Amino acid sequence: MPAMAGKTLYDKIFDAHLVAQGEGGEAVLYIDLHLIHEVTTPQAFAGLAAAGRKVRRPDRTLAVLDHNIPTEGQALGVAGIADADSRAQVEALKRNVTANGVPLFDLGDPRNGIVHVVGPEQGRTQPGMTIVCGDSHTSTHGAFGALAHGIGTSEVEHVLATQTLRQTRSQTMRVTFTGAPGPGVGAKDFALALIARIGTSGGTGYAIEYAGEAVRALSMEGRMTLCNMTIEAGARTGLVAPDETTFAYLRGRPGAPKAGAWELAIAHWRGLVSDPDARFDREIEIDVSDLAPMVTWGTSPQDAAPITEFVPDPETTDDAPRAAAVRRALDYMGLIPGQKLTEVTIDRVFIGSCTNSRIEDLRAAAAIAKGNKVAPTVRAMVVPGSGLVRAQAEAEGLDDIFRKAGFDWREPGCSMCLAMNPDRLAPGERCASTSNRNFEGRQGRGGRTHLVSPVMAAAAAIKGRLTDVRDFL
Amino acid sequence: MIPFTTLTARAAPLDIDNVDTDQIIPKQFLKTTQRDGLARGLFYDLRFDAEGRPREGFVLNDPRFAKTGVLIAGDNFGCGSSREHAPWALQDFGIRCVIAPSFADIFRNNALQNGLLPVVLPREDCQALMGEALGGNHLFSVDLERQTVTAPSGREFAFDIDANAKRKLMAGLDAIGETLAHSEAIDAFEVSQALRQPWMTPA
Ligand code: SF4
Numbered sequence: 123m124p125a126m127a128g129k130t131l132y133d134k135i136f137d138a139h140l141v142a143q144g145e146g147g148e149a150v151l152y153i154d155l156h157l158i159h160e161v162t163t164p165q166a167f168a169g170l171a172a173a174g175r176k177v178r179r180p181d182r183t184l185a186v187l188d189h190n191i192p193t194e195g196q197a198l199g200v201a202g203i204a205d206a207d208s209r210a211q212v213e214a215l216k217r218n219v220t221a222n223g224v225p226l227f228d229l230g231d232p233r234n235g236i237v238h239v240v241g242p243e244q245g246r247t248q249p250g251m252t253i254v255c256g257d258s259h260t261s262t263h264g265a266f267g268a269l270a271h272g273i274g275t276s277e278v279e280h281v282l283a284t285q286t287l288r289q290t291r292s293q294t295m296r297v298t299f300t301g302a303p304g305p306g307v308g309a310k311d312f313a314l315a316l317i318a319r320i321g322t323s324g325g326t327g328y329a330i331e332y333a334g335e336a337v338r339a340l341s342m343e344g345r346m347t348l349c350n351m352t353i354e355a356g357a358r359t360g361l362v363a364p365d366e367t368t369f370a371y372l373r374g375r376p377g378a379p380k381a382g383a384w385e386l387a388i389a390h391w392r393g394l395v396s397d398p399d400a401r402f403d404r405e406i407e408i409d410v411s412d413l414a415p416m417v418t419w420g421t422s423p424q425d426a427a428p429i430t431e432f433v434p435d436p437e438t439t440d441d442a443p444r445a446a447a448v449r450r451a452l453d454y455m456g457l458i459p460g461q462k463l464t465e466v467t468i469d470r471v472f473i474g475s476c477t478n479s480r481i482e483d484l485r486a487a488a489a490i491a492k493g494n495k496v497a498p499t500v501r502a503m504v505v506p507g508s509g510l511v512r513a514q515a516e517a518e519g520l521d522d523i524f525r526k527a528g529f530d531w532r533e534p535g536c537s538m539c540l541a542m543n544p545d546r547l548a549p550g551e552r553c554a555s556t557s558n559r560n561f562e563g564r565q566g567r568g569g570r571t572h573l574v575s576p577v578m579a580a581a582a583a584i585k586g587r588l589t590d591v592r593d594f595l
Numbered sequence: 596m597i598p599f600t601t602l603t604a605r606a607a608p609l610d611i612d613n614v615d616t617d618q619i620i621p622k623q624f625l626k627t628t629q630r631d632g633l634a635r636g637l638f639y640d641l642r643f644d645a646e647g648r649p650r651e652g653f654v655l656n657d658p659r660f661a662k663t664g665v666l667i668a669g670d671n672f673g674c675g676s677s678r679e680h681a682p683w684a685l686q687d688f689g690i691r692c693v694i695a696p697s698f699a700d701i702f703r704n705n706a707l708q709n710g711l712l713p714v715v716l717p718r719e720d721c722q723a724l725m726g727e728a729l730g731g732n733h734l735f736s737v738d739l740e741r742q743t744v745t746a747p748s749g750r751e752f753a754f755d756i757d758a759n760a761k762r763k764l765m766a767g768l769d770a771i772g773e774t775l776a777h778s779e780a781i782d783a784f785e786v787s788q789a790l791r792q793p794w795m796t797p798a
Contacts, residue, residue, distance in 0.1 A: 142780040144773065144774070144777070146757075146758055146759025148759050152784050152785075152788070154795055165628065165629070165630050173771070175771070205626070207626035208626055210626070210628060211626055214628050248795075250792075251795070256677060256679075257676075274705035275678075276679060276708035276709065276770070277704070277708065283774075283775070285781065288773075322613055322671055323671035323697055323699070356699060356700070358700050383794040386792075386793070387792075540622055540676075542622045542623070561675060562618060563618070564617050567621075567640060
């Protein structure tokens with residue numbers, strides 16, 4: 123009899139959280155951490171109350187305010203939210219968490235910020251955990267070797283009531299990034315290169331594990347960027363096996379294991395790797411040695427190309443549906459086939475979002491901004507991922523660098539990543555953005571988004587057009 | 596949840612790949628604390644121009660498709676944000692079934708939680724169905740028990756669906772109720788985890 127193949131990291135975490143085998147092969151999985159925010163929870167709490175149910179584990183639930191809050195005047199609290207509907211959602215969350223004893227980082231609390239920045243920063247996100255949130259970019263937390271993914275509002279209600287989720291097992295895909303990237307190239311470029319390769323539905327049904335020396339060399343911030351973008355490849359979960367980099371990041375954070383428990387935890391975490399003989403349903407390898415900084419030209423994250431390239435020509439493909447999609451995207455984006463990407467002029471720059479608003483992202487962008495000026499035709503904003511990131515950046519003088527260069531320095535939140543708050547593009551405005559989605563209207567109706575890394579965004583702000591950041595190095 | 600057994604309705608073709616949830620229901624409609632009333636935001640930017648006037652070319656503005664119960668779409672339908680407002684809006688509009696070559700995972704889950712049937716058929720079949728739908732005023736039938744879609748021409752398309760999803764849709768089951776039947780197992784898991792991994796329980 124052949125020996126049983128080893129287990130993948132995904133399967134290990136999945137199996138360790140199996141509470142029961144539900145009806146019809148669906149697993150009932152225990153959820154270790156449930157992050158919630160104002161936009162995807164009101165209907166879940168309403169459903170809970172209507173059924174006379176309570177939050178089962180308020181101590182494993184953490185609430186933040188991030189999606190629709192303004193990025194100025196947060197010290198004013200709810201009174202500082204001009205939009206009545208946004209205010210109502212924030213008030214609803216505050217009522218709901220109070221009624222259920224769920225901890226909340228309120229507006230103006232330095233610990234508040236984008237949910238996927240806050241969880242790791244507080245040390246609540248830990249290796250081996252199952253983590254869910256009513257937000258698709260929950261995949262971010264997989265950077266710690268946690269099984270983390272986004273859920274819908276009915277599932278939020280399910281987790282609130284039972285602290286479990288019904289799940290069918292995903293297939294597994296390993297993406298190995300080999301080589302060492304050149305200067306100016308990083309995790310965001312890895313992610314865009316992968317999505318350009320496999321497409322936005324290439325990962326559908328899979329849990330992706332990222333491996334290879336280029337991933338091992340990434341900081342936790344970089345790993346979070348990579349796992350964050352996983353959902354844009356269609357996969358709900360992206361994982362990186364924890365290692366010394368992970369442990370060093372977590373040590374001493376408020377939610378991290380203390381004293382004696384820390385050693386116990388580390389011993390356990392070290393076992394969180396895919397077995398050498400584990401089999402993946404799909405394997406992909408990408409060599410990052412020659413990767414150039416990436417930028418999107420279309421309205422899907424898969425519409426990405428190296429900055430050295432040209433806007434594609436839909437007439438050169440025989441694939442009719444693809445040609446139609448490209449034509450539609452270029453029409454929306456107002457781009458001309460064959461145009462050099464570095465000749466595309468921009469109006470706005472957004473540095474922020476759960477993809478790229480952590481301290482390392484801001485440091486990298488500031489290094490490019492330092493001593494330069496934002497082009498007079500561009501409005502650029504920097505929105506830190508949390509109050510603590512903002513405070514850290516200010517302690518390092520990064521805010522000064524940005525302000526002197528002409529960037530607007532804002533308070534934390536999702537901001538122009540999805541433009542539910544007052545930060546948004548006007549119709550036709552073109553933006554170099556460090557966020558994760560360039561869908562039609564994502565950053566404001568009629569707005570045109572080019573996804574880039576923080577250094578590429580900073581470089582674009584200075585030049586007033588899409589730019590190869592390597593010109594600055 | 597309303598059970599889904601059979602549906603006989605008109606179908607509208609939406610021949611666009613990667614229709615994301617931002618397109619299905621733009622974010623300005625997410626500020627509600629209710630589940631109802633989202634139909635007015637469905638495909639808002641596709642349906643209406645900047646002045647709020649219906650766009651002529653958009654399929655759901657065509658009187659022939661005003662009362663559609665089935666949407667036939669392109670590949671990777673429902674990608675993007677996890678907002679459950681997307682299936683809520685489709686249903687509020689009267690759509691109870693979406694047929695596409697593939698669906699994004701979270702959308703598919705959210706649809707199933709709400710009694711909205713996602714039917715996966717090969718691209719050629721979807722194209723054939725769209726062709727028939729363009730004929731306009733005809734009825735399509737979806738039979739979940741038999742796992743078939745019948746086009747107005749009488750042509751029948753069989754589809755696969757996960758047995759468990761089918762069972763829940765047909766019975767209109769409340770997932771929370773089902774899971775709470777495992778309460779003892781959840782209690783036991785918590786006790787054992789607290790022993791094995793004490794650091795996991797927040798102080
Ligand atoms: S920053 Fe953007 S992607 Fe991230 S949680 Fe907020 S809205 Fe979602």
